[in-house]
Amino acid sequence: MALLGVNIWRGMLGVDGATVIEGIDFDEEADCVVVHVRPRRSTKRRCGRCGVRAAGYDQGEGRRNWRTLDVGKLVCHLQADSPRVNCPEHGPTVA
Ligand SMILES: [Zn+2]
DSSP: OOOOOHHHHHHHHTOOTTEEEEEEEEETTTTEEEEEEEEOGGGOSBOTTTOOBOEEEEOTTSEEEEEOOOBTTBEEEEEEEOOEEEETTTEEEEO
């Protein structure tokens, strides 16, 4: 499958500038697009609930998938690491 430019995907998926698109795969078995993303350094390690910067806790459950906007007839998933941070208020939380 011919892949479009990352910036085009960014727009179609509603991925903002705080997220880096590392690569895009097409999963023929699941018939879906998997977009590999990671947060930019400046937005790393924040509590997923309140956004406060917090110390790293552990690697959480590893890679995690989120269903995102479909592109045409294609089902799209975002895939990213889901490390946890130790929020002073919320405790261990997925970043
Ligand atoms: Zn928090």
